[in-house]
Structure formats: C-alpha cells, structure tokens
Amino acid sequence: MAMAHCYTCSISSNFFSNPKFHSNNSPPFPKLFTLSAIRLPQFRSNSLAVDSTTSYPLEKDDKKLLLQVNDLTAVIAESQQTILNGVNLTVYEGEVHAIMGKNGSGKSTLSKVLVGHPDYEVTGGTMTFKGQNLLEMDPEERSLSGIFMSFQSPVAIPGVSNADFLNMAYNARQRKLGLPELGPIEFFSHVYSKLDLVNMKMDFLNRNVNEGFSGGERKRNEILQLAVLGADLAILDEIDSGLDIDALQDVAKAVNGLLTSNNSVLMITHYQRLLEYIKPAYIHIMRYTTLSFEVP
Amino acid sequence: MSASTLTPILLQSISTQLHSLSSPLFHFPTSRFSFNRKLKHPISSKPASILTPHAALSDPFVLQIAETFEDSLSSSTTPSPLQKLRDSSSESLLSLSWPTRKDEPFRFTDTSFIKSSEIQPITNPPQDSDFSGISLDTQLPYLTIIDGYIADSLSGLSGLPDGVFVGSLSKLPSDGMVKRVAEFVSNFEGDLFWSLNGVGAPDMVVVYVPEGCRVDTHLHLRYCSMKGSDFGSNKLPVSNPRVLVLVEKGGEVGIVEEFVGEDGNKCYWTNSVTEFIIGEGASVNHSYIQTQSLGAANIKWTSVRQDSGSTYKLVEFSSGGKLSRHNLHVQQVGPDTVTELSTLHLSINDQTQDLHSSLVLDHPRGYTNQLHKCIVAHPHGQAVFDGNVKVNRCAQQTDAGQLTRSLLLVPQATVNVKPNLQIIADDVKCSHGAAISDLELDQLFYFQARGIDQVTARKALVFSFGAEVIERIPVASLREKAKSHISELLDPTIENSIT
Ligand SMILES: Nc1ncnc2c1ncn2[C@@H]1O[C@H](COP(=O)(O)OP(=O)(O)O)[C@@H](O)[C@H]1O
C-alpha cells in the first residue's frame, strides 16, 4: 500500500533545464504535493494549506487549471482494501509533471482511478478536470473530455483490428465535437500520416489491437492512439519501461511533438532516464512504506 | 502404452449453470438383422411381435414414424443404392428408440417437442409455381434442395469442370458411377436420426468429383424449407435431404451447405444427412451455414471418410432453429490426413445449439484441429458441445488440438461442453482447453478509456469473439452475409443488456 510522504519539489539540477520552469521563477504557490496513501497527523498542518482548494486559482500566469485532485482516497473494489489515502495533485495547462516512486507504490492505481477503472472505488476527496467533477463521469466521458491515459500494460483485443479500434475511438470523439465521422477508408488515410510519428509500418494498423505485440510495440501503439485522438492531459504510465534507447527516443520525440502550451503531460516512471527526454517542471514522489514514516 | 483421457478444467462464471458431461461415451447400437426383407412396407406389414428378439427393442413411436416415411415415398423405381440404404436403415430402426434425456448423447438436448408433434412427411416434390418466395443470391454454381427434393429450375450448375456430376442419384451418367456410389452407401451407422433419414430420403443428391479434378469454385447446396406449419398448430412437416459427396483421388472441391427457412417462426423438421468420401490426397472445404426458422428442428448428420493424405476442413455457423443438432463423425482410413473443424454457434433466442462431434484417428501422422465457439444470449438459450477426438493405438505422431470457448451474455444462459481427447497411442502431440466467460472487463475498459461507449465496445468484443470462426469461411460473400447476420442478431440483444 502506498504510504504517506510529503515531498517538496526539490528538483535536482538536471530538471531545471525546463524552460517553463525558468520562466516561472517565483511561482505564486508552493510546488508542494502530497501523493500519499496514509495521511500523517504531523503533516496535516503542512498539507492543509497546500490542499485547500481555494489556494489554487483557476488561472496561473494565464494558464488554466486542468486537473485538481484533493485528498483523494480509494479502495480496491473487490477487497475494499485501502489503496490510495489522501492524494493531492494540481496540474495547469501546458505543464509537464512526473510522478516517481517504487514499484507497488500506487502510481498505476492513481492513474487508473483518474480515468475511472472499475477495479477501484473512490471513497473520499475530489477530482476535477477542467472544472468538471470526474467522479460523476463514466470512463468514456472522461476520455472524451480530454484525458488520455496510456496504460502500463495495454491489453490485447484479438479479433479487433488496430485500424477499426482507432476508427471507433476517433469517431466517438468526432461525435462528441459535433464533427463528421470518418469511414474506414478516409480514416485510414488520416491515420496513415501519423504512423511516422511512432516509426511504425502500415501493417501495424491491420494487426489486432496489441495482439502479439512486443512491449515496445504496445507502447508505440499507445502513443499512436494519443496522436490520433489528441488530449488535454496525457497520463503516460511507464511509457518508458521495456523500451530500448532508440524506441525510448522515438516515443519521447512523439510526446514532445504533441506538447503545446495548452496541453499537459503527467508522466509516471521509476526511471530518471525518461526525464532526460521529456523534461518535467514538477516531480512528485509516491512513496511506499509500510512500517516507518519518513520525512524528506 | 498409455491411455489417458484429458478433461480440462472448466472455468465457471458467476450465475451460470455449467454441467460437465461425465458419463462414459455412448455406444451406437450395432445389431443387425440377419434376414433379407424385400417388402415395400416391412415395418407395417409385419406385426412387431413377429420380429423377436428385436421386437423387444423396438420403439413403437419410431416404427410409426418409419412407417409414415415409407408410405410417403413414391412407388416409382428406386435406384439400387437408395434401395440398399432404405433396407439397411429400416433394419437399424427396429432396434433404435427415440432418445430421452437419460441417453448420454441427448442428456442436454431435449427432442421431446418433435416427439409430441404430429410428424408429417412432405410427400410431394415442390412445384415451380411455389418458388416465388425463394431468393437466389449466390455467385457460385448452385443446387437448390427444397424439402428434400432437388429443384432443377432453381439450380445453376454451369462453370463446373467436365466429369463433375451434381444431381440426383437416378441421373448418374454411368453404371460405373452408380457402382462406385453403391460401395459407400450405408457403410456407417449413425443414430436414430441417421436411420430415419435413410428410410425417409426421397432422393439422394450425388456430388461426384473424378480423380485429379480440381474444382476451383465452391458448389453451393441451398436447402430450403417451404412447407412449415404455423406456430402452435402442433404439426411438424419433416424433410429428409440426403447428399453424398464423393471426391476421388487427388480431387478438390468446396461445398457450401446452407440451410435456410421461410421467414418467421414456421415449424418444421429438417432431418438431413451428408456423407463425404474423400479419396487419397483429395481435399474438401466444407462450409455449413444454418439460419433456419426459430420454430424449426434442424437435425443434421455429417459423416466424413478420409483416405490417406486427404484434407477436410469444415467451418460451421449455426444460429437458427429452436433445436439444432449437428452430429459430425470423421473417420480416418489412411495416414497423413489433415482435419480442421471450426464452429460458431449462436443461441440468441430460446433455442438449443448442439454439436456432437467424433473424430477417430486410426493411422499415423494425422493432424487435427478443432475450435468450437458459442455465444449464448438468452436466459433459456443453450449451447451443447460434446467433442470427442480418439487417437487410437496405430495413430502415432498425431498432432491433435481441441479448444472450446463459450461466451455467456446473460445470467442463466447455459452451456454444456465436454471437449474430450482420448489418447491411446503414446507418441502424440495434443492440446486442448475449455473456457467459459463473460466479456473481459479489462478489454471493455480499454475501449471506454478511449472514449468508446459500452454498447459499441460490447458489440465489437462479442463480434470479434465470433469473427475468429467467421473469418475462416472460405467464400467472401458468405463471410460478409454471416457477419451482417450476426450483427442483426446481436445488436439489439447487447443494447438491451446495457440499458
Ligand atoms: N486491482 C487490484 N487488486 C489487488 N491489488 C492491487 C490492485 N491494483 C493494485 N494493487 C496493488 O496495489 C499496489 C500498488 O500497485 P500499482 O498502483 O500498480 O503500483 P505501481 O504502479 O506504483 O507499481 C500493489 O501492491 C498492487 O499489487
């Protein structure tokens, strides 16, 4: 289970190269985030000021507030075991954030809770995205409102081709935006132009979703989906794991290529390696401990 | 030497009844008559009591059906192979009784609605003027069989190579062919329904592919049922189509058997038998598509005899009928055979879809692969699968695989599956498995996480489950037809199950 940990954003020197960070020399609010499972009384006073919703304005340097998570608690639906206990996270548009932490600390759980995975039940706290209450939205509504989560281990879907799957997702988005849907042939040419981004061949589209894909191919496929569907907030769960250096550079290039001043990225990783390619302004630590409480 | 029976672990999903068939294999009765009967109506003309000791085994109900069948046949001269079939079938019937749920092969398949109906053999060949309602949408050479009778005016056989014969046994062009056909008639004993067909078949359709002849198109056999009674009338018109496909050494052919009914819930019983004799190195691609009326009983036998080096591939798609039972028997008579069986059964209504298959390997180096899939989406819907693969002592180096997967979309939907590999040879490679599930939640979530709503996602997943079999249908137009048929059947069901 994830464990209380309060981490001031003491970004090590190599992270300061992010221009956004420099342009923002004295942020008006402390970059202090708690991604914790068990809240400690001694941190309360410290955290409270930070957690308070009112302490975050809806805009920061003309940037809109995108995601706000306050005091989020969640349990595993089946066993009712607590798995997130008081997570706080605020992301403005145009920001790159990273969540780090050991295996099993609850990083993937947090990202799945954000997109509404049925394995988990939220028991307390709030999550808002662009001012909308995520807790009241189905997973597909969350996706359509602009959150994209790239899965740590995307499932295979035998019998459904990558092209058809992407076409369905694309059309769902078009419907939501009131734009015309694309038939299979038009869509094929639309998506074809995106293949270069992830350095994939045409046959990638004809294969069944993730079926028989290598680890690297699955990750590239997630990024291809992101490229085709677009997102205001991309949560990339371990997008770097299992990739060799070339593939990692491909993926990082694709992600950087998709970044604009309006959209944000939340990267989850336990390697620093990725942070050298996609540079975050904020780093949060998900700390796993069962017995002792640590103060950084 | 080791003998082993593998029974897989079946995954049971919540609120799903699952019965594993556990009793020993049913053995078909093999008793035969020792006297030669030449009478036109042997059963009716002799009081049953004279037929001791067999009389004790006779089922009066079965004898009564056999009698009405015999009465219904025209008295014009019958070609000798057909007469031979009728005689041997009559004999078999004397020792067969109507199956009950106590008989292992019918433990989960209730045939009582046939028994409780007034069974009416269809006596008259259909008239051309009746054909207005029958649509012809095939690009393949085709032969239409209506209620068991060939409809020449609804058949178009151009495009077949010289030497290939498709038509009535009575029209076989040479005595040599008649003799050849006679060699294979009644070489196999099925069950009661097999024998009833043998007694009641008004004709025998023969498909003959001569040695070395490769038919590069599929032959479309369209079985239509025109005489149906209204639901609730308790009348059950019955037809007994009979087909023999004989492919000589090195020959190749594709056969599509499509069973269609009239629209609606008409009640009738199609009791068909198709036999495949596949010569050395010959190859048959068989597609069986069944979309009968939901009031119909569709009982089908397929018997296959595979000589050395031959190939038999079957793709089956069955969604119609109140009761649909396919009995499939494949007998290997030489080494190095290839056998691939793929089945998709859909029980979207209050109906039973049943496949009982048996594959017997008696020679070395056979390759067999069976995939059975079923989707049950009705609380009273049922799928039954009993698949036996027997790798006998001499069948060394056999490579046998068997897999069955069931998808239950509503609570109380029932599936009874018994995949069964019996291995007596010791040098064989075998794999098999069975799984029963609802849709994978992780897969559903993956769609939703990409903005795709649940209904669309479920449709895509259910569809893809069936697509694995449908993609194997070798004729593109039939593949597309099956796909749209599946969408039509499943879309409303899935929409209702969500809302
Ligand atoms: N659905 C679940 N059922 C049971 N345990 C779970 C489930 N999801 C996560 N866990 C457990 O919660 C802990 C955190 O998992 P996870 O979020 O995957 O960690 P991380 O992504 O940081 O490696 C792990 O111990 C994991 O086994």
Ligand SMILES: [Mg+2]
């Ligand atoms: Mg993880």
